[in-house]
Amino acid sequence: MMDFINFYLIPGITLGSIYALGAVGVSMIFGILRFAHFAHGDLMTVGAYFALSAVWLLGIPALAAIPIAMALTCLVALFADRAFYKPLRQLPTIYTVIASFGVALIFRSVIQLLWGTESQVYSVGFQKPIVLFDSLRIATRHIQIIAATAVITVALNWFLHHTQMGKTMRAVSDDPALASVAGLDPEKTIRWTWIIGAGLAAIAGVFVGLDTDVHTMMGWNLLLPMFAAALLGGIGKPLGAIAGGLIIGIAEEICTYPILGESLISPSYKSAVAFVIMLLILIFRPRGLFKGRLL
Amino acid sequence: MSNKILDVQNLTAGYGKQAIIENINTNVSDQQIVVIVGPNGAGKSTLLKSVFGLNNRMDGDITFHGQSIFTAKTSELVPMGISAVPQSHNVFPTLTVEENLDVGTFAAPPQDKKATKSKILDLFPDLKDKLGQQAGELSGGQRQMVAVGRALMSEPKLILLDEPTAGLSPAYLEVIFDLLLQVRDSGVAILMVEQNAKQALRIADYAYVLVNGKNAYEGTGAKLLQDDEVRKSFLGGGAPQ
Amino acid sequence: MELSGMLFYLVSFLIMGGIYSVICLALNMQWGFGGLFNAGIAGFYAVGAYSAAIITSANSANHVGGFDLPIVVGLIVAGILSGIVGWAIARICVRLKADYLAMASIGIAEIIRLAVINEEWLTNGSLGVSRIPRPLEDFFTGRESELVFFIFVWIIVAITFWVAHRLYKSPWGRVMRAIRDNEAAAESVGKDVQSFRIQSFVIGAIFMGVAGALSAHYFKFFSPDATEPLLITFLAWVMLIAGGSGNNKGAVAGALIIWAIWSMTEIITQQLPPDWATRSSYIRMLLIGLFLQFVLQRFRAGLFPEKAPKLNVKSHG
Numbered sequence: 108m109m110d111f112i113n114f115y116l117i118p119g120i121t122l123g124s125i126y127a128l129g130a131v132g133v134s135m136i137f138g139i140l141r142f143a144h145f146a147h148g149d150l151m152t153v154g155a156y157f158a159l160s161a162v163w164l165l166g167i168p169a170l171a172a173i174p175i176a177m178a179l180t181c182l183v184a185l186f187a188d189r190a191f192y193k194p195l196r197q198l199p200t201i202y203t204v205i206a207s208f209g210v211a212l213i214f215r216s217v218i219q220l221l222w223g224t225e226s227q228v229y230s231v232g233f234q235k236p237i238v239l240f241d242s243l244r245i246a247t248r249h250i251q252i253i254a255a256t257a258v259i260t261v262a263l264n265w266f267l268h269h270t271q272m273g274k275t276m277r278a279v280s281d282d283p284a285l286a287s288v289a290g291l292d293p294e295k296t297i298r299w300t301w302i303i304g305a306g307l308a309a310i311a312g313v314f315v316g317l318d319t320d321v322h323t324m325m326g327w328n329l330l331l332p333m334f335a336a337a338l339l340g341g342i343g344k345p346l347g348a349i350a351g352g353l354i355i356g357i358a359e360e361i362c363t364y365p366i367l368g369e370s371l372i373s374p375s376y377k378s379a380v381a382f383v384i385m386l387l388i389l390i391f392r393p394r395g396l397f398k399g400r401l402l
Numbered sequence: 403m404s405n406k407i408l409d410v411q412n413l414t415a416g417y418g419k420q421a422i423i424e425n426i427n428t429n430v431s432d433q434q435i436v437v438i439v440g441p442n443g444a445g446k447s448t449l450l451k452s453v454f455g456l457n458n459r460m461d462g463d464i465t466f467h468g469q470s471i472f473t474a475k476t477s478e479l480v481p482m483g484i485s486a487v488p489q490s491h492n493v494f495p496t497l498t499v500e501e502n503l504d505v506g507t508f509a510a511p512p513q514d515k516k517a518t519k520s521k522i523l524d525l526f527p528d529l530k531d532k533l534g535q536q537a538g539e540l541s542g543g544q545r546q547m548v549a550v551g552r553a554l555m556s557e558p559k560l561i562l563l564d565e566p567t568a569g570l571s572p573a574y575l576e577v578i579f580d581l582l583l584q585v586r587d588s589g590v591a592i593l594m595v596e597q598n599a600k601q602a603l604r605i606a607d608y609a610y611v612l613v614n615g616k617n618a619y620e621g622t623g624a625k626l627l628q629d630d631e632v633r634k635s636f637l638g639g640g641a642p643q
Numbered sequence: 644m645e646l647s648g649m650l651f652y653l654v655s656f657l658i659m660g661g662i663y664s665v666i667c668l669a670l671n672m673q674w675g676f677g678g679l680f681n682a683g684i685a686g687f688y689a690v691g692a693y694s695a696a697i698i699t700s701a702n703s704a705n706h707v708g709g710f711d712l713p714i715v716v717g718l719i720v721a722g723i724l725s726g727i728v729g730w731a732i733a734r735i736c737v738r739l740k741a742d743y744l745a746m747a748s749i750g751i752a753e754i755i756r757l758a759v760i761n762e763e764w765l766t767n768g769s770l771g772v773s774r775i776p777r778p779l780e781d782f783f784t785g786r787e788s789e790l791v792f793f794i795f796v797w798i799i800v801a802i803t804f805w806v807a808h809r810l811y812k813s814p815w816g817r818v819m820r821a822i823r824d825n826e827a828a829a830e831s832v833g834k835d836v837q838s839f840r841i842q843s844f845v846i847g848a849i850f851m852g853v854a855g856a857l858s859a860h861y862f863k864f865f866s867p868d869a870t871e872p873l874l875i876t877f878l879a880w881v882m883l884i885a886g887g888s889g890n891n892k893g894a895v896a897g898a899l900i901i902w903a904i905w906s907m908t909e910i911i912t913q914q915l916p917p918d919w920a921t922r923s924s925y926i927r928m929l930l931i932g933l934f935l936q937f938v939l940q941r942f943r944a945g946l947f948p949e950k951a952p953k954l955n956v957k958s959h960g
Contacts, residue, residue: 137742142742143742143743143745143746145682145745145749190936191936194940195939195940198943200742201678201680201741201742201745202939202943204680204741204742204745205680205880205884205935205939206935206936206939208682208877208880208935209877209881209932209933209935209936209939210932210936212873212877212928212929212931212932212935213929213932213933213936215928216925216926216928216929216932217929219922219925219928220922220925220926220929271504271508274497274501274504274505274508275505275508277494277496277497277501278494278497278501278505281494281495281496281497282491282494282495284488284491285488285491285492285493285494286494286505287476287477288454288456288476288486288487288488289480289505289506289508289509289552290476290477290479290480290481290508290509290510290556291477291505291508291509292477292509330749331746331749331750331753334746334749334750335750338743338746373761375757375760375761376757376761378753378754378757379754379757381750382750382751382753382754385746385747385750386735386747386750389735389736389739389743389747390735393739393743398496401739
């Protein structure tokens with residue numbers, strides 16, 4: 108049982124937290140800008156590499172580099188919106204999806220040009236896990252990631268329900284036509300959507316780097332589970348996306364747990380779990396678990 | 403009824419390049435309920451939408467308090483003192499009733515938000531114990547109240563209503579019309595499109611009949627109710643009540 | 644028969660250009676006609692390539708088969724299997740907004756990639772399938788076999804073009820294209836149109852599988868590296884949009900022109916100093932990414948704009 112918690116459940120929650128932070132942005136962008144943002148994974152990678160440079164140049168720990176990474180990633184996202192997405196805003200949104208597909212490639216190739224393609228780590232050396240109650244072992248980085256995600260969830264919940272911009276975003280996500288009748292400014296709402304989405308993507312990217320390593324494909328590889336998490340939580344439901352991310356992260360780990368001596372699926376098929384969940388959601392509950400929008 | 407606040411002059415408007423209404427003239431004065439009636443497809447909603455900048459205004463002029471709003475965008479109209487309530491999808495379904503009302507203040511914050519809200523809740527007492535409920539869960543009539551309430555939160559001088567009684571039971575129709583009279587008496591002018599012409603004309607201070615995108619008849623509500631031609635063509639005949 | 648170096652280069656260029664033309668025509672059936680966004684072209688391509696490889700290669704101890712069957716059988720099976728995958732995914736997603744299909748198709752490509760790498764009994768894992776035959780190999784060798792293959796590929800291009808053209812001209816094809824760019828209308832369409840959309844997605848998937856099979860025969864060896872999503876999926880999209888989505892001639896022209904540009908950039912970047920040469924592929928990707936944005940914003944109709952049938956579909960009441 109302790110093995111299950113130490114080696115499957117806690118890593119699952121950690122992984123789920125990372126998915127969750129990425130999925131919030133995917134869900135909000137889908138809800139407000141009305142398109143599936145294919146460059147969101149690579150936006151995470153951008154954040155992870157900004158943090159890497161901050162760690163190298165300033166000699167600070169990766170966690171301290173997060174604010175810098177968030178700020179720069181937000182600028183990158185706002186620039187991409189201005190240069191590549193805004194000119195297509197009046198067209199059917201599928202054109203923006205195609206553009207974001209290209210933006211993903213642009214992000215990745217610029218990273219490969221500037222930072223190279225070798226895997227990097229924020230810090231070398233082995234962190235001793237913390238042992239609680241004699242047998243519960245948690246790696247420090249897992250505690251950090253899980254705790255930070257919990258704090259962000261609470262803060263996001265507060266923002267969405269108690270600030271004018273938060274309510275505006277929920278209103279636009281509910282009904283963009285009515286929001287414009289009510290005089291809400293769509294471009295300002297879109298700007299804030301990118302700021303939050305990109306900020307959280309940067310955090311998620313740094314967390315991936317903390318948990319494993321930093322490489323140029325890291326974000327693209329997480330796109331599928333993030334999409335699945337956003338769909339599971341319901342489009343336009345950021346808190347649902349967090350729940351969706353956790354469910355998928357935990358499910359991926361649990362499916363590889365040897366229940367009866369043999370694991371449910373081979374670990375190399377972990378990312379198939381997200382895909383299967385996505386298909387089940389699309390077939391049976393396209394609005395997700397928390398009654399999101401069906402666009 | 404002298405203080406004219408909205409003046410639509412020779413308006414031609416439509417969607418894309420296709421004109422739906424032509425040379426329309428409509429006035430609304432201070433604290434008036436003005437009703438637009440007419441057969442389906444006459445361009446009633448189009449008129450309302452073009453006042454609010456939701457479609458393509460092609461020719462003519464629209465002034466509000468003497469100032470032209472012919473080229474004004476929707477987002478500029480709310481701060482100027484015009485609010486609109488669409489026919490359907492007029493509440494934010496996953497926001498609570500209170501949040502729906504709050505959204506009404508974002509584009510044009512009222513002097514005293516709390517006072518405005520309690521004034522509106524006095525108009526719609528039904529909503530008082532539903533403030534925390536999601537607007538999408540309410541009944542049709544209550545949703546209509548939330549929608550009108552939201553529009554009133556920015557303390558407008560004029561609200562545009564697109565068929566406020568569409569889909570409501572006849573019993574509720576009376577309730578909504580009664581509320582609209584109260585809204586008018588609280589100092590807000592109303593320009594509305596109505597399918598239930600007979601009942602609407604009864605509360606109308608002035609009314610226009612639109613046919614095929616053009617002005618056909620106009621006059622006070624009472625006058626149109628008496629008019630034989632109008633009664634025969636648009637009110638399903640019968641004697642005036 | 645002696646071919647000069649230049650001509651030989653042209654032949655190999657036209658072979659790859661032909662394979663991309665098949666992919667582009669297939670994508671045009673899905674996107675250009677049906678408005679269905681497929682972000683997982685590489686997956687269908689891989690299904691086709693591996694099916695053909697396993698069916699036509701000589702018996703091997705490293706993977707299932709090979710069955711040493713004729714190339715035509717391989718092509719047919721490649722198309723059928725790829726079509727089945729396409730049918731399954733289209734069934735689920737076709738009633739939803741195009742974005743959902745895009746997400747699901749990324750997923751299907753990822754799962755296929757995982758299976759190809761991990762199921763060694765089937766595909767020999769990352770080592771790949773080798774000894775895949777080319778048509779009429781017993782009679783022609785070397786550069787001549789290349790020429791034969793060139794003819795073979797372009798026969799397939801012609802067949803694909805004919806099928807795409809038939810779809811385009813069919814009554815349903817007209818309706819589909821008319822409502823494609825109108826989301827409100829597309830959402831309100833009935834079951835019949837949905838089944839036509841599934842049909843065009845499946846036919847597109849079949850030809851993507853066939854294109855994969857062609858490349859397996861061309862390279863005579865197929866490993867997971869050859870299904871790099873970027874080169875297949877992304878280039879195909881750039882080709883179709885630059886060529887003119889909805890127009891079959893545009894699809895072929897886009898495939899050839901973009902493949903020419905892509906090949907030329909390779910020649911140019913090979914001349915760079917060594918420490919830049921390693922980065923050249925990233926520069927090429929960056930340029931193609933920017934090129935797509937340019938095409939989307941300034942050149943959306945493409946080289947051969949579609950002459951869309953005008954159908955009066957209103958999006959408002």
